[in-house]
Amino acid sequence: MTSAPLSKIEQAKAERCGLALEPELESLARRGWEQLSEAELTIQLKWLGIFFRPVSPGRFMLRLRLPNGVINAEQLTVLAEALDRCGAEGSADLTTRQNLQLRGLLFEDMAPLLKLMRAVGLTSRQSGHDNPRNITGNPLAGIDPEEFIDTRPLVLAIQELLLGPDGPRNLPRKFNVAVGGAPDSFLLHNDLAFLPARLDGDLGFTVMVGGFFSAQRNELAIPLGIWLRPDQLAGFSLALLLHFEREGNRSARNRSRLMYLIEELGLDGYRDQLLASYGEAVVAHDGSHLVDRAPRSCLGVHGQAQPGLHWVGLHVPMGRLDGELMLALAQLARTYGKGELRLTEAQNLLITDVPTGLLPTLLAEPLLQRFRPDPGPLQAEAVSCTGSRYCSFALIPTKTTAQAVIDELERRLELPNPLRSHWTGCSNACGQPYMGEIGLMGAKARHNGEMVEAAKIFLGGSLGVDPQLAQLHEKAVPLVELVGVLEQLLLDRFGARRRPQLVQ
Amino acid sequence: MDLSPDDWLAALRAGELNLDREGLAERLAELSADQALGLLAWWLEQLLAGGLGYGLGQFADLVGRPQGVAAAVLLRQALGTAQGGSPDPALLALLLPLLGYQRDPEDFPGLQALALNPGALVLRRGALEGLARGLSCWPLGPLRQLLVQLSADLDPQLAATAMDLLARLPWAREGLSAVAARGVDPLLAPRLARRRAAAPPSDLLLLIHGRSGGVVPDELLQLAEELRQQRGCRVIVQPLTDPLAAEQALALEPAPLTLVPLFQLPGHHVRHDLPAIAAQWRLRRWPLRRLPFLGAWPRWQQELAEALGEAQAQGWRPELLHHPLGGPLAARYPQALSQRLGLPCRPWDVAAYSGERALLVPLAVAANRLSETLQRWERPPGVQVWPPLLQQLRFRRLLLEQLLLLA
Known part of the structure; x- marks a missing residue:
């Protein structure tokens, strides 16, 4: 037994469980959430999945729980409707825990949204802070021809x-x-x-x-x-x-x-x-197990365990969505499948149960120009944290940087295989840089005498039979030089070739 | 990073430190409320002195965290200074969301004026974002009016945001209907349709007289149940004769509530009890709006006129009867109704009935002492007595329709 005094955070947690705030949400929205204490606002509310965001004071985030990354069209529509009301301020991130978090919500949105979520079987309970986070499972559970067990x-x-x-x-x-x-x-x-x-x-x-x-x-x-x-x-x-x-x-x-x-x-x-x-x-038990390879990308069209049905894996650029896109995705799932969608740890999504006969029409949908089933080899498995737009710790705007760098690299290079890159804005590593074949972490570096945004490069992450964490390869590369440095790495180590029209 | 928060602030003020997001984010967690306020003051000074050209704007979200009277004063002063001379709309637009976040009702008129002003768009959007961040603290009526107006703005983004905010207010359906009635940019029509489809109906509080001991007449119980099912909201029935039921209802979780006084006449209950009851609900933090007493609804009076016109066409001579009313104000209602319908309207007096083919119409929404007295009365041949209004299908149907249409 330790008698060390409780830290500020432990005191706030011991004071009362954040779940007790739920019945008060509606009246707090009317009376004014500014009456909440600092501990209630920044710590206890997270027990309800509600995050005060220092980067956008007054605009809140809601993190859901989507066990095994499964969500249906009706549930997605409820979330999309809430987000849609946030206009340009609203967005949703697919997370590396097969989950969704909604940004740009007002406190006034919370009580009615939680009520609507309950009605469709969704919860955001205990999804933040010192809690058991969203529980992940095989994104193909129940439809996977290769699965051992439905998770x-x-x-x-x-x-x-x-x-x-x-x-x-x-x-x-x-x-x-x-x-x-x-x-x-x-x-x-x-x-x-x-x-x-x-x-x-x-x-x-x-x-x-x-x-x-x-x-x-x-x-x-x-x-x-x-x-x-x-x-x-x-x-x-x-x-x-x-x-x-x-x-x-x-x-x-x-x-x-x-x-x-x-x-x-x-x-x-x-x-x-x-x-x-x-x-x-x-x-x-000796700890041996049946996992012997790195995760599949799940993108594209694949036959399910159920004959005549397919899942279609769609790439979500940097895992970011808005209300309108979510409504459109829900509609796709209703029209072509049985209304179910799955989220992957690579921040992509799947529409399941698509009959063979509907595949051509689904693949011709205009929305699939944005959410491609066949993205480039760098796009396909690029994972990113939120970045400095919404997180005060991030040193770089992770998602936009990653997108721009990957776009440029794919314009210049051909790669023989998809390559898993993990981008994170700071050392807290929410974007899991150590799991990437290439990992990138936001940093600062001196460039032409000035401190500029930069990224550290990690190499060698392997998720196969002999898993390895990526190791630091290069200290802070200024973002302006990042494309060039990565291009050379891809040429030297990952079998990339310059596209013919770019070869001098 | 070894500097204490005070020394760090001092070094910042002395220009010895370069501010970057990383350092600032780390420091913020260590600052006391006063120190965070000091940081905000310093940032505002720098911003006003140098404008947005030095990249200071990127720290707005971080330094704008303090909330309270002192922070609001600092921001108002900065806005005042920034608005003088040749103001930079982008700089003002940066400060307005921070001001709204202070959630002080005093700032509503200023934000309202800027949102409406036909000035720089970035400024108007900034003001609207300020209004969004303080949404529930602004005066509801003027806020609703402003948002209805902005929903028809020529800037689609501004109009969409206004519409979205309107959808979050109590009795959102009413505000959104007003927007629809004014017409919106065709591009925004699907958005408005989505907002309207999702706006919940407000709960209803049916205030009734009730019978002795708090008994609710069957026709009112039936109405309440139909409303619950068809409107999909809570329907609270509060009989004046049952104070305990009111106390139980007041203890429910507050939500926007529409008080419907189901009284035909503006007697003592309407003039005195009703305001007191409304005040009681508001005191318990229920957002409440009051409708006029039922007898004053034009559509209700029209139905009465039509029904009695049909009776006259069949040869009946309707006479409107009411219970005794106290005071000259209450007495004006029977006079007005009599004029509107062209029929006599008087207190019931057994000695004064009008004889052959008389149709006695008790002005009673539901069964009450007067209606029962008349039903029991051994009336002469050729005289008919109407049942209470809600015991008649056409009146019950009308009231149901009207209450289903309510926002």
Whole structure:
């Protein structure tokens, strides 16, 4: 037991659970949200998924929860309608956790929007701050010809328990959970990842723990040494998070992710405590699993496990949408599929259940000129954080920079294979630069005697059978020189060739 | 980065530091409220002295975080200074959202004037964004009026934003209907249709007299249920005879509410109880608007006129009867109704009925003492008594229609 005084953040969290603010939202909107204290405004509201944004004071963000990245047209329409009312201020980002966050909302929008969301089965609860974040799964769950197991019911069951009456409300830090169901389910960047594994012929999951990226340290999850049946995942997750809630470090936020607790207790000690809390018998396991390749891009037309049906993966440039585009996408999903869309960790989306006969018409839709099923090899797997337009930490406007650089590189070069690039605005690494074959991180550099926007370059991230984190390759390259530096890298290391008309 | 916040501010003021977003973002978390205010003051001074040319504009969102009287004063002063001489609209437009974010009702007239002024577009848009950030703190009536007007603006972006803000106000359907009636840019018509389709109807508070012990007549219970189903909103029935029911209703989660006084006559209840009840709801933070008492609705009177005209065509001689009314003001209503319908209207007195083919019409919305007295009365042959109005299909249908049309 530690008697260290609680930090400001811990005090705010202990004062009251942010969920208690929900019944007050409507009257706060009328009376004026400026009556909220700093702690309520900047910390507690995040328990409802509502973010005060210092970069746009008065315009708020709402982060949803979309378990396994599944959303239907009716739900998307509700969100689009809310965003549409924000005009030029409104936008939505697809996140690297198969999730959506809406920007530009007024506080007055929150209570009615949450009510409408409830009516269509959506929630934004506990999606920010020290909470279990959106739980990810195989974006192709249930339609994937290659899947071992459908992750959707498992993810839902975990979410239900974690957000239920016995779930954690005051974790020491944020917590990422993911469930893998296919050979390309790379999930080792999560605090808790369940990877499909066979034991004596039975399909279950080996448990990986402690993965995370931060400004100080980056770790891939390590095997906990146990195997679980699918029906044990939810209960085990709850036990693990409650244990973390009790035992995690609350005195130093930069040492409070799960991995630090594991190191403090030792892996064996941690496992012993955890299993004692869980209370159910589990089987020891060597951590081997069925994930043996990097994630598929999912873009383009692919046959589903269901004969005669297809998913069409669409590239969303830099993962950014607005209300009108969301309405149009919902309409596409209704017209050509069964009204379902899936979000991927690469910030793209899929329309599922498209019959063979409708494919030509869908592919001829004008909207697919914007959301292409066949983007260039750099576009296809470019992942980006929000950037300085909406985040005060970002040192560069990540999305627009990435888009401009990639456009120019694709104009100059041909690449033999899609290449995964991860762009992030600062060292907090929300854009996961360590997972990219090329990773870029916003920085400052001196150029012609002035401090200018720049990017550090990381190379070598691999999400395959032998996962590796990308390592720093080049310190801050001024953005004005970035295209040239990346062009040379692609030529030297990634088999790129100059387009014929550009060869002198 | 080893400087204390005070030293950092001092160095900034002395021109010893170059401001960049990274450094500023990190510093902001360490500043006290007073220090953040000092930073805002410094930034405003620099901005006014040097304009936007030095890249200071990029910090507006970060330094504009302080909220309160002192920050509002600083911003008003800066705007005042910036508006003098030859003002830079882009600079003003940068400050207006920050002023709106202060959410001080005092700033409404200024923002309103700038949004309406036929000046630089960037300035008008800045003013509207200021209004957006303070939306719920402005006076509702003038705000609605302003937004209805701006929804027809020639600048489609301004008009669209105004429409979107209107859709967020209480009784949004009313405001959006007004926009539709004025006509909008054809490009914005689909947007208006989307806003109108999504605008929720306000809840209804049906204020009724009620029977002894708070009993609600069946015809009113039926009306309330039909409204709930067809309008898709909460319908609260408040009988004057049941103070407990009112107390329970007041404890519900407040939402925009339309008070519908279901009274035929402007008696004591309408003139005295009704304002007191409205005040009570407002005091409990319910946004409330009042409709006139039912007997004064032109459409209601028209229906009455048509129904009684039909009766006359069948040879009946209608006589309007009401319960005793106190005071000269209340007495003017029966006179006015009598003139409008061309029929006698008087207090019920058993000794004064008019004889053969008389149709006695109690002015009662629902069953009350007068209507029951008349029903029980052993009337002479050839005299008919009308049931209370809401027990008649045509009046119930009309009232339902009117209440379904309400925003």
